[in-house]
Amino acid sequence: MMFAIGGNQSALNPHGPIARSIVTHTWWLLAISIAVYVVVMAALLIALARRRRESDDLPATTSRLTRNVGVAVVLTVLTLIGIAASSVVAGRGLYSPSGAGAITVDVVGHQWWWDFQYHDVTPSDVFTSPNELHIPVGVPVVIKAMSTDVIHSFWVPNLMGKRDLIPGIVTNTWIQADEPGVYRGQCAEFCGHQHAHMALNVVAEPMDEFLTWIQHQREPAAEPSTDLERRGQQVFLQSPCVTCHAIRGTDAGSHVGPELTHVASRLTLAAGTLPNARGHLAGWIANSQSIKPGNRMPPNPLAPDDLQAVLAYVRSLR
Amino acid sequence: MNPPPLRDDTSKLRHDRPAERRETITTADEERLRRQLADTWYVPRGIIGWFSVADHKTIGRRYIITAFCFFIFAGILAGLMRLQLAVPNNHFIGPDLYNQIFTVHGTMMMFLFAVPVMEAMGIYLVPLMIGARNIAFPRLNAFSYYVYLFGGVMLVLTMLMNTAPDVGWFSYVPLAGPDHAPGKRADFWAQLITFTEVAALAVSVELVATIFKTRAPGMSLNRMPLFVWSMLVTAFMVIFAMPSIVTCSTFLLLDRLVGTHFYNPAEGGDALLWQHLFWFFGHPEVYIIFVPALGIVSSIISAFTWRPVFGYSAMVMSLVATGFIGFGLWVHHMFATGLPALGLEYFTAASIVIAIPSGIQIFCWIASIWRGRPRFHAPLLFVVGFVAIFVLGGLSGVTLASVPFDLQVHDSYYVVAHFHYVLLGGAVFPLIGGIYFWFPKITGRMMDDRMGKWNFWLLFIGFNVTFFPMHILGLDGMPRRVYTYPDNMGWNTLNLIASLGALLLVVGGAMFVYNVVRSYTWGTVASENPWGAETLEWSVSSPPPVYNFLHLPVVEGRCALWDRSADAPVVTGIRSDCREVLVTDVMDAEPICRVEYPEPSLWPFACAVVTSAFFVGSIFTPWALPISIVPLAITLIGWFWPKKADSDTRAEQPAGSMREARA
Numbered sequence: 007m008m009f010a011i012g013g014n015q016s017a018l019n020p021h022g023p024i025a026r027s028i029v030t031h032t033w034w035l036l037a038i039s040i041a042v043y044v045v046v047m048a049a050l051l052i053a054l055a056r057r058r059r060e061s062d063d064l065p066a067t068t069s070r071l072t073r074n075v076g077v078a079v080v081l082t083v084l085t086l087i088g089i090a091a092s093s094v095v096a097g098r099g100l101y102s103p104s105g106a107g108a109i110t111v112d113v114v115g116h117q118w119w120w121d122f123q124y125h126d127v128t129p130s131d132v133f134t135s136p137n138e139l140h141i142p143v144g145v146p147v148v149i150k151a152m153s154t155d156v157i158h159s160f161w162v163p164n165l166m167g168k169r170d171l172i173p174g175i176v177t178n179t180w181i182q183a184d185e186p187g188v189y190r191g192q193c194a195e196f197c198g199h200q201h202a203h204m205a206l207n208v209v210a211e212p213m214d215e216f217l218t219w220i221q222h223q224r225e226p227a228a229e230p231s232t233d234l235e236r237r238g239q240q241v242f243l244q245s246p247c248v249t250c251h252a253i254r255g256t257d258a259g260s261h262v263g264p265e266l267t268h269v270a271s272r273l274t275l276a277a278g279t280l281p282n283a284r285g286h287l288a289g290w291i292a293n294s295q296s297i298k299p300g301n302r303m304p305p306n307p308l309a310p311d312d313l314q315a316v317l318a319y320v321r322s323l324r
Numbered sequence: 325m326n327p328p329p330l331r332d333d334t335s336k337l338r339h340d341r342p343a344e345r346r347e348t349i350t351t352a353d354e355e356r357l358r359r360q361l362a363d364t365w366y367v368p369r370g371i372i373g374w375f376s377v378a379d380h381k382t383i384g385r386r387y388i389i390t391a392f393c394f395f396i397f398a399g400i401l402a403g404l405m406r407l408q409l410a411v412p413n414n415h416f417i418g419p420d421l422y423n424q425i426f427t428v429h430g431t432m433m434m435f436l437f438a439v440p441v442m443e444a445m446g447i448y449l450v451p452l453m454i455g456a457r458n459i460a461f462p463r464l465n466a467f468s469y470y471v472y473l474f475g476g477v478m479l480v481l482t483m484l485m486n487t488a489p490d491v492g493w494f495s496y497v498p499l500a501g502p503d504h505a506p507g508k509r510a511d512f513w514a515q516l517i518t519f520t521e522v523a524a525l526a527v528s529v530e531l532v533a534t535i536f537k538t539r540a541p542g543m544s545l546n547r548m549p550l551f552v553w554s555m556l557v558t559a560f561m562v563i564f565a566m567p568s569i570v571t572c573s574t575f576l577l578l579d580r581l582v583g584t585h586f587y588n589p590a591e592g593g594d595a596l597l598w599q600h601l602f603w604f605f606g607h608p609e610v611y612i613i614f615v616p617a618l619g620i621v622s623s624i625i626s627a628f629t630w631r632p633v634f635g636y637s638a639m640v641m642s643l644v645a646t647g648f649i650g651f652g653l654w655v656h657h658m659f660a661t662g663l664p665a666l667g668l669e670y671f672t673a674a675s676i677v678i679a680i681p682s683g684i685q686i687f688c689w690i691a692s693i694w695r696g697r698p699r700f701h702a703p704l705l706f707v708v709g710f711v712a713i714f715v716l717g718g719l720s721g722v723t724l725a726s727v728p729f730d731l732q733v734h735d736s737y738y739v740v741a742h743f744h745y746v747l748l749g750g751a752v753f754p755l756i757g758g759i760y761f762w763f764p765k766i767t768g769r770m771m772d773d774r775m776g777k778w779n780f781w782l783l784f785i786g787f788n789v790t791f792f793p794m795h796i797l798g799l800d801g802m803p804r805r806v807y808t809y810p811d812n813m814g815w816n817t818l819n820l821i822a823s824l825g826a827l828l829l830v831v832g833g834a835m836f837v838y839n840v841v842r843s844y845t846w847g848t849v850a851s852e853n854p855w856g857a858e859t860l861e862w863s864v865s866s867p868p869p870v871y872n873f874l875h876l877p878v879v880e881g882r883c884a885l886w887d888r889s890a891d892a893p894v895v896t897g898i899r900s901d902c903r904e905v906l907v908t909d910v911m912d913a914e915p916i917c918r919v920e921y922p923e924p925s926l927w928p929f930a931c932a933v934v935t936s937a938f939f940v941g942s943i944f945t946p947w948a949l950p951i952s953i954v955p956l957a958i959t960l961i962g963w964f965w966p967k968k969a970d971s972d973t974r975a976e977q978p979a980g981s982m983r984e985a986r987a
Contacts, residue, residue, distance in 0.1 A: 015801030015813055017732040028728045032799070035729060039719040046686065046715050053694035054708065062695045063631075071634060071691040075684070082683040086676045086722065093672060093726035100728055101665050117504075151662065156499040157595065159660055159735060163801040167731020168660040172596065173498055174589020177662030194660075194735040194803045196492050198499055199419045202806035299418055 015163050015190045021210075022165035022182045024100060031096030038085060100167075103146030103180040110148040111139065115158030115171035118193070118200040118301060119264055119277040124220065133223045133254075136264030137277045140209045142216040143186050152176045156198060162191035162208050170195055183210035188273065199300030205278025226255030227267045227323050238319025241312045246304070253323065263303065270324045276301070288317055354874065360900045361871035365457065368924045376924040378462035379870060383469050384448030385766065390469075391441035394476055398432035399833060401425045401483075403826055406790070410823035412811040422807035423490035424509075428483050430493030431513065434609065435520040436476045438751060439562075442616035443527045445758065446555040448766065450531060452861035452868060453549050455540025455877045455884075457905050458921055460533035461526075463928045463963060468526035470932030475519025478940060482512045489513035492805065494606065495576065497587035497598045502580045511580055511943040517573040518939050521566050528559035528566075535559075538905060539913040540860070541895060542879035546640075549859045549884075550633060553640050554619025557647040558612050564651065565608035572601035582946055596661060603654035610747065611650040615643060617751040618685060620758040621707050625689055627761065627857035628704040629696020632883050635688040642681035642688075649678045659730045668727050675725030682718055686711060701855075702776025706757025709784045713749025717742055720795065735805075738798025744791045756783070756836060763843065764850030768866045771843040779835045786828025793818040793825075858883035876906055879913075923967070931959035 020026040061067060112123040122139045126132050141147045151160060153171035161168040162181065169179045183189065193204035211219065230236045242248070243257055250263035258266075272282055279298055280286040290297060292313060293305040308316065368376045377383065404425055408417040417425065451459050459465050482488040489509045491500040500510040535556045539548070548556075575586040576598070585591035587598050622633045633639060655663065655671040689711065698704060720742040724730050733739060756779075763771045797818050802809060809815055853862035860877060861868070863885055875894035881887025895915075898904050903921040908914055934955045941948030 017799050017801060025732075028732050031726070031728055032732075035723045035726070039723065042719060043715060046690075047712060049690050050693070050708065050711055053690050054698055056694070058697060067695055068634075071695060075635060075638070075687045075691055078687045079680070079684055082680060086679060089722060089726065090673065090676055093728060094669075096726070096728040097665075100731070156504050157496055161801075161803070163732060167728065168734055169731075170661045172661060174593075174595055175662070179662070190801075192801070192803055196496070196499070196735075196805040198491075198504065199423065201803075202419065202808055300420065 015192065017163040017167075019164055021185050021187060021189060023184065024166040024180075024182070025164055026184075027096050027099060028167060031092050034092045035089065038089060042085060101179070103148065103182070105146055107148035107180065108142055108145040110150060111141075112150045112152060113139070113160050113171060115153035115155070115160070115193070115197070117155050117198055118204040118298075120160075120204070120206045121264065124223070131224050133267075134265050135223060135268075136272075137206050137274065138209060138272050139206060140211065140216060140219050141181065141183060142213045143183055143210050145213070146180045146182045149179045149181055150176055151179060157195050158193045158197045158204070159195035160191065161194040162189050162206075164189040165191075165208060168194050181208070183208065186210050186212060190278065192278070200298050203277060203279045203298050203301075205274075207273050207278065209273070222271070223268055227253045229255075230319055230322060232318070234315050234318040235322050236319075238315035238317070241308070241316050242319055245306065245308070245312075245316075247306070247316075250303070266320065266323055268323060270321050284317060284321060287320060288313065291316060291320075357900055358869075358874060361874065362869065364900055364903060365871040366924075367870055372926060373924070375929040376466075376926045378458070378466050378922065378924045378928070380447050380451050380459035380462065380465060381766075381868060381870075381872075383462075383465050384444050387440060387444030387447060387469055387472070390473055390476065391437050391444055394432050394436040394480075395441070396833070396837070397480060397483075398429050398437060399830075401429040401432075403830055405429065406823040406826040408807065409809070409819050411820065412809050412813075412816055414808055417807065419807045420490065421486070423492075423805075424483065424486070424488040426805060427489045427492050427513070428479060431489065431516065432476075432479060433747075434493060434613075435516065436472075436479065438613040438747065439520070439524055439609070440472055441755060442558065442613060442751070443524060443531070443562075445616060445620070445755070445762075446531050446558070447527060449762065449861060450534055450552055450555055451538070452765075452864070452872055453552050453859050454535065454538065454543055455860050455873060455879065456534060456538040457872050457876070457903070459530050460538060461530045463922055463925055464526050465530055467928035467932050467935075468523040468530075470929055471519055471526075471935055472523035474932065474936035475516050475523070475939070478512065478519070478936075479516050482509070487512070489516075494602060495598075496602075497576065497579070497595050498589075500576060501587055502583070505580075508943055511577060514573040514577045514580070515939045515943050517569060519936070521570050521573075522935070524562050525566050528562040531555055531559040532563070536910045537907050539908055540877050540879050541906070541908055541913055541915055543884070544912040545910070546637075547879055547882045547884075549619075550622035550636070550639055550643075551616075551619035551859070553643050554615045554617075554622075557643045558615045561608050561612050561615070561647050561650060565605045565612065568601050569605035572598060572605070575601075577942070581942070596658075599658050599661065600654070603657045604651070607654040607657065608650045610743070611646055613747060613751045615646060617710075617754040618643065620754040620761075621689065621710060623857070623859065624703045624707045624754070624757055624761050625692050625696075626883070627855045628699050628701060628707075629693055630699070630856065631692060631696040632858065632886075633688065634691040634695065635684075636882060638684055639688055642684045645681040646678065649674060649681070653678060656725055656730065659727050660734050665727075672725050672727055676722060679718060679722050686715060701760075702771070702773050702780060703757040703761040705777060705780040706753050706760065709780060710749060710753040710757070713745055713753060713784075713787065717745025717749055721746060733798050735803055736798035737794040737802045737804060740804055741791050741794035741798060744787075744794075748787060748791070753783070759840070761855070762861075763840070764847075764854050765861055765866050765868070767844055767847070768850055769843055769847030770850050770854060771847060772839055775835065775839045779832055779839060782828055782832030782835060786825050786830075786832050789825030790822050790829055791825070793822050797822075853885070858886045860884045925963065927959055927963035931956070931963055934959050 018029055020029045110125045114121040114123060120137050122135045124133055151169045151171045153173045155173065158171040159168045160171060165183055166181050187210055189208040191206045191208060193201055230239045248258040248260060250260050252259045252261055252265045254267045274280060275282050275286055275290055276298055280290060291306055294301055294303045295305055367379050367382055404417060408414050408422060447459060447465060487509055489512050491505055491510050495510060495513050498504050535552055578584040579586055585593040587593045587595055589595055622639065626633045652674040653671060655668065656675045659668055724742060760771050760776050797815055800814060802815050850866045852865050864873060875896065876898060878893045878895060880889060880892060895906060898906055898918060904918050905921055907916050907919055909916050934952055938948050938952035
């Protein structure tokens, strides 16, 4: 059980231009801090341990000390100027993307999940991808940060620093990944009960794969192909599920909770809480409160047959 | 400057009478004066008397003990959090309870421990250090204590009843607003803030008045002990910072209670308004906690190196500069909100600049130790530990001033590490050192120094083991305020180490409490100046008499006791048959006039009861205000009822009759 600096959610493991420039800056800060700390501690220890002399009380000692303190203050100021300069250099690219933004994604915070809404000029091509942000590799993606309930903070340490999602305020920032991969992020502003289980995945993929993914997401949900799935769809549509969830292509159209049109294609369930597997999904549908206490989804006491049918249907929503 | 001679054998010191001249002759006159002063400045006894006391030492002691009780309570909550976080996916504490625990831990540590305990040190020590008989506005002082106590008890009760606030010590809206925080939990938080605001403002006004107007003759501003300077700066910071949180918590209460929309964006309110108002108070708040600690450090360093602190003027100017710059940093808590970049750069600059006065003070202390004669008793160890921890916390603080770096570590465990380094290391270590230092003065008995050293090492090692790994956790992407974390994040080992360190902290804390309790009963009896320190509180017996000084002293130099000549004058002409005190001017402490302080009274307590009932009542109904106005008025009228006295004749005596004479 060793700890690894630079794990899959570490700011020290950069995979994008913003995170990379911050890491360079971080090493500078660390080096300066260690140097200052060592010098100050050495001075303190020498001051404590040195042999005392009769001459210590002479004015000459005092004026020598005054000079030394003066030099130390000047060095402090110079060090601080160095830190400020490093900060400015690291912060240059923070606010405006390095190139033209490929796409714009609305990042909407909810208690306790994320909604990523992909813009398009054609209204029917607008779609949302809960808890999973897909971006093309090597291109800046513009992020519009907003929230519908309380303040959340969007943070994907491998790629970028934080941006708060504040109700009533929309701010723009940007994100870019330089290598394909899945980068985990997590809400960084305390947002209530399940702040701890409000994670997300950023899936960075080459442009062609990304475009394929977009194309797929724009399509309505797959029609159920087996009897079990058809029964599952019926149960779903007649159960309280539809009061919160939408499945495009069916009558379920509520956007209180995450959209489920392509839920089976996602990596995780419940905002990064569970791997997207059949058993986890069953547990989540039956009683999500035992997994993520306080979340907004009530338990669903379905009959075993119904549950199996719903599972089959939801798992078919690729 | 005339520092005392170097003494090699320091172990004898405890039982030694200090080298300084001491009045041993008690002529019949002096004995009579002593008795009369003791009668005049009596501390009332009995149950009613207990609630009537207006003596700064009694109130200060109660404040300190109460604050430490809250410290222990909040510390236990911290221990529970470390238990929960020791392993991933832990089910020991659920999210509902965990959120209450971290909210109450933060709120209690900040509002009920750190600020009050520092002000309490000021309440106890400032009048003694400046040669005064009591704090100015003694009844207000008593009132502030009860308001503080009732507020704190309310928060403890909510925690025990599982209805404690659960929205963080910062209570960001809209999470704390009416739509997202149902029930009364957030209201309890908002009113707790009101309680502590009132108490802190009252104490600050008293301290400013005490320091500015009742210093002993000769103690001009440039001779004031550094501890008194630090309390003065702190008091001013409280006076300027608190109105902001008053506004902000009152708006919240109004939003929740009577449906205003200050923070509701849907109705033209603004969620960010809260953050500006809160941090305009919240950032100075950390300096309100930290600046008094700087004063404690200076006191300990001068006493335990046997030399005045190096660079008095630089120290004072650094304290004052910290007080000003502290108000220009608040936006560095809001770097991630998306405010305009140019504005953020200003706050980066200000946050970096505040490192300069802190640096100057560190350098001056190191220079003091360099040319001094260090004696390694527990208080000095705690100060050395303070420097070692605080410098690290200061450096991590400078890194947080940088916007790009902050965007990564903001609201992560890096910040948790940082502020525990500056608050626990920067304030609590000096405070505990200060308790070891002033314990003999307050109780008349020495604390066990050997246990004190063990105590120091336990706390020092425990502290670093607990909080250093959190820097790495934060950089590794672990956010704050999560009640649990997944298994595969690479955070397990460091969290376990931190939890084990917390165990050491618990043992260290328990040892401190044990040492206090044991020394209070069985400690070596302390002389009036067991450490050979320089400030005036060490010239009176331990514990000090109720009237503090038999004769008000006249100060002849910056180190009141070390600079005192053998034939030092004292103030005479102050009446001893009533609570008369000398008022001096702000700059040079020249005598101006005499005023009479009020007698002990039950009214401040009654007023605090009504005030508290009003605060608690207004959590539930706006009618609490009109209903409590009448009883509040009654208690205030009783409080300010003029004393039937012969003061008219006394007022005619010119102030000039005060003269300086030999003791």
